[in-house]
Amino acid sequence: MVETHIYRMMEQEWGSSFMRRAIAIARHGMTAGNGGPFGAVVVQNGIIVGEGWNQVLSLSDPTAHGEMMAIRDACRRLGTHVLEGCDLFTTGEPCPMCLGAIYWSRIRSVYYGFGVDRAASIGFDDAFFYQQLHLSPEARSVPCRQLLAQEAETLVLEYVAMPNRMSY
Amino acid sequence: MVETHIYRMMEQEWGSSFMRRAIAIARHGMTAGNGGPFGAVVVQNGIIVGEGWNQVLSLSDPTAHGEMMAIRDACRRLGTHVLEGCDLFTTGEPCPMCLGAIYWSRIRSVYYGFGVDRAASIGFDDAFFYQQLHLSPEARSVPCRQLLAQEAETLVLEYVAMPNRMSY
Numbered sequence: 001m002v003e004t005h006i007y008r009m010m011e012q013e014w015g016s017s018f019m020r021r022a023i024a025i026a027r028h029g030m031t032a033g034n035g036g037p038f039g040a041v042v043v044q045n046g047i048i049v050g051e052g053w054n055q056v057l058s059l060s061d062p063t064a065h066g067e068m069m070a071i072r073d074a075c076r077r078l079g080t081h082v083l084e085g086c087d088l089f090t091t092g093e094p095c096p097m098c099l100g101a102i103y104w105s106r107i108r109s110v111y112y113g114f115g116v117d118r119a120a121s122i123g124f125d126d127a128f129f130y131q132q133l134h135l136s137p138e139a140r141s142v143p144c145r146q147l148l149a150q151e152a153e154t155l156v157l158e159y160v161a162m163p164n165r166m167s168y
Numbered sequence: 169m170v171e172t173h174i175y176r177m178m179e180q181e182w183g184s185s186f187m188r189r190a191i192a193i194a195r196h197g198m199t200a201g202n203g204g205p206f207g208a209v210v211v212q213n214g215i216i217v218g219e220g221w222n223q224v225l226s227l228s229d230p231t232a233h234g235e236m237m238a239i240r241d242a243c244r245r246l247g248t249h250v251l252e253g254c255d256l257f258t259t260g261e262p263c264p265m266c267l268g269a270i271y272w273s274r275i276r277s278v279y280y281g282f283g284v285d286r287a288a289s290i291g292f293d294d295a296f297f298y299q300q301l302h303l304s305p306e307a308r309s310v311p312c313r314q315l316l317a318q319e320a321e322t323l324v325l326e327y328v329a330m331p332n333r334m335s336y
Contacts, residue, residue: 031330062269081225081228104265105231110311111312111315112312112315122327142270144279145279147183
């Protein structure tokens with residue numbers, strides 16, 4: 001019990017500096033008009049290896065969320081598409097897009113400052129998108145239909161037959 | 169009934185050329201070793217305004233899925249972060265990350281060639297990630313914890329108080 005408590009305290013102390021850096025980055029980006037109050041850092045072995053902030057407006061890129069930019073920055077710096085053993089510190093709880101990127105990058109754990117409900121209260125759609133993803137594809141507001149299944153299957157079979165294909 | 173049938177046939181005819189382009193792009197990328205058999209195009213008013221293919225391996229970027237690249241390409245060409253009225257044609261059913269990006273970009277509808285189960289059968293984790301997103305945050309394999317909630321709330325309040333903030 002005591003050990004767990006001490007461990008939690010140490011973890012919070014350790015993580016606080018990284019979260020404060022994420023908040024500082026977010027503040028810088030939002031005051032510059034780059035986007036919302038979202039910043040993130042990727043940490044590996046106690047060192048920041050990637051940073052990013054929301055640049056949806058400044059880059060005209062709907063995928064330029066803080067977490068995405070931080071993950072891409074870390075991958076660029078480390079020369080890999082895999083961030084195993086890394087932790088992500090982000091001012092706002094990840095949206096489904098960013099959570100998907102977190103899974104693809106194999107990040108180990110996530111720390112966030114404010115939740116998706118708070119983001120919703122200031123006009124962001126993260127919570128609505130989570131609701132949408134929890135619905136069956138037919139019930140979602142963006143319809144998703146299959147087309148040319150046979151030609152797509154041919155492509156898949158060609159991929160499977162490739163001798164030197166790398167998995168990821 | 170007959171009208172619906174004719175409409176569906178016309179829609180398939182219309183969409184087939186775009187899906188074939190997505191398949192061709194995917195084939196080119198996968199044979200070059202850029203990544204898996206995934207390509208996508210964004211269509212606006214019957215014209216392709218964005219293209220992309222999976223470049224996870226060639227760019228060392230876990231976010232470089234075909235759909236993401238196509239959305240970013242379309243936004244770059246059109247100079248906007250909003251793709252309202254656009255449709256996306258993609259060889260593979262979107263993963264949660266790409267579906268999130270589709271929602272953020274306000275794309276109208278999606279057509280895909282093969283489903284996430286088929287992608288799973290050749291080693292991709294899309295279906296597993298959907299299962300993960302359907303779980304409560306505490307039950308997911310990547311833990312997500314709150315940290316420095318008060319300092320993050322201060323940031324949110326600063327954002328709310330900004331006089332000229334743009335919503336998106």
